[in-house]
Amino acid sequence: MKQTKTYLSNTVEELKPSGIRRFFDLAAGMEGVISLGVGEPDFVTSWTIREAAISSLEQGYTSYTANAGLMELREEITYYLNKSFDVSYSPKNEVIVTVGASQALDIALRAIINPGEEVIVIEPSFVSYSPLVTLAGGKAVPVQTTKDSDFKVLPHQLENALTPRTKAIMLCSPNNPTGSMLSESELREIAKIAIKYDLLILSDEIYAELSYDEGYVSLSSIEGMRERTILISGFSKGFAMTGWRLGFVCAPEEIAQAMLKIHQYSMMCAPTMAQFAALEALKSGKEDVLEMKKSYRRRRNYFVQSLNEIGLECHIPGGAFYAFPSIKSTGLTSEQFAEKLLLEEKVAVVPGNVFGESGEGHIRCSYASSMEQLQESVKRIKRFVEKL
Numbered sequence: 001m002k003q004t005k006t007y008l009s010n011t012v013e014e015l016k017p018s019g020i021r022r023f024f025d026l027a028a029g030m031e032g033v034i035s036l037g038v039g040e041p042d043f044v045t046s047w048t049i050r051e052a053a054i055s056s057l058e059q060g061y062t063s064y065t066a067n068a069g070l071m072e073l074r075e076e077i078t079y080y081l082n083k084s085f086d087v088s089y090s091p092k093n094e095v096i097v098t099v100g101a102s103q104a105l106d107i108a109l110r111a112i113i114n115p116g117e118e119v120i121v122i123e124p125s126f127v128s129y130s131p132l133v134t135l136a137g138g139k140a141v142p143v144q145t146t147k148d149s150d151f152k153v154l155p156h157q158l159e160n161a162l163t164p165r166t167k168a169i170m171l172c173s174p175n176n177p178t179g180s181m182l183s184e185s186e187l188r189e190i191a192k193i194a195i196k197y198d199l200l201i202l203s204d205e206i207y208a209e210l211s212y213d214e215g216y217v218s219l220s221s222i223e224g225m226r227e228r229t230i231l232i233s234g235f236s237k238g239f240a241m242t243g244w245r246l247g248f249v250c251a252p253e254e255i256a257q258a259m260l261k262i263h264q265y266s267m268m269c270a271p272t273m274a275q276f277a278a279l280e281a282l283k284s285g286k287e288d289v290l291e292m293k294k295s296y297r298r299r300r301n302y303f304v305q306s307l308n309e310i311g312l313e314c315h316i317p318g319g320a321f322y323a324f325p326s327i328k329s330t331g332l333t334s335e336q337f338a339e340k341l342l343l344e345e346k347v348a349v350v351p352g353n354v355f356g357e358s359g360e361g362h363i364r365c366s367y368a369s370s371m372e373q374l375q376e377s378v379k380r381i382k383r384f385v386e387k388l
């Protein structure tokens with residue numbers, strides 16, 4: 001039989017689609033589903049922020065901005081980072097406004113990886129990291145964390161994963177999917193390794209605003225780290241702006257300018273009206289962020305305690321809006337648990353295995369859902385577990 005020609009790149013053909021999608025598709029065809037599946041705030045973006053975007057349109061700001069983003073926004077971003085986390089970047093040469101943190105991750109990896117170089121990905125991890133490393137021509141090297149260390153990576157685990165080809169470490173704190181947040185002393189231990197072995201760290205700080213028990217420490221503020229940190233963040237989570245697609249990346253000038261080359265050819269600039277919205281978010285949105293944070297914290301406390309009472313053991317996540325309980329006591333795999341729970345009780349969660357090997361035996365539940373929905377989901381999960 002004649003071989004059908006494929007037009008696709010081998011790299012893309014070999015890439016697996018995200019495991020989260022299948023559950024969304026299943027849930028989409030059902031009625032009365034409570035979704036704890038999606039990783040986004042349940043708040044609508046504050047009105048003042050929306051109004052700023054509308055006003056930019058009314059004033060006719062509909063053309064491209066500078067490739068790196070509106071200068072005023074870059075200045076506001078560096079002011080915000082400096083004031084909130086004591087890190088300093090030059091708005092002129094070291095900041096790029098991106099299409100979400102997603103694009104920041106993409107251009108950061110593409111700017112630093114030579115073919116075959118390795119990037120350590122601490123699992124369970126955000127589903128995009130490893131595919132983005134692969135697409136950038138690198139090799140993702142997973143390191144597994146477990147609930148015994150509250151899903152925090154231990155320094156010796158990093159050291160064991162190093163090879164002469166290791167270029168960088170992907171770090172995410174507070175973490176998606178586990179909610180774990182690294183303390184300052186834990187960050188210092190990781191920093192020591194990066195300095196000792198001359199590694200870069202891509203520090204995904206998108207959940208920095210959502211840290212509930214301790215003040216947030218940005219990796220770049222630790223001595224010796226500014227020059228080897230690529231700080232990635234954005235407006236999606238803290239400011240409830242997922243649909244605006246706005247993020248940013250800060251790095252030492254040489255790296256930032258390399259990223260800017262990719263950005264100017266592939267994206268030109270982030271959407272202009274969203275940049276105006278982000279500017280307003282930084283100028284006046286902080287109070288709303290604190291209110292949302294308070295509300296997530298309340299929901300976290302209720303939800304995590306309820307999961308533990310049901311017998312699904314769950315550490316207290318220090319940040320983000322995810323609970324990552326163990327379902328090992330049920331004897332089901334995480335896929336079986338998530339599928340049965342959805343079909344029998346109409347609660348959508350994400351099976352932990354989609355976040356990496358050590359995610360197996362867990363499920364990710366987003367508690368960015370109304371208190372009523374959380375209470376109802378707890379009832380349903382309890383009934384489900386008791387029936388097993």
Ligand code: PMP
Pocket residue numbers: 039099100101102103126172175176204206233234235236242245246247
């Ligand atoms: N990093 C992490 C850890 C995330 O959870 C997400 C969103 N789920 C992103 C990056 C991407 O965010 P954005 O909407 O800014 O592209």
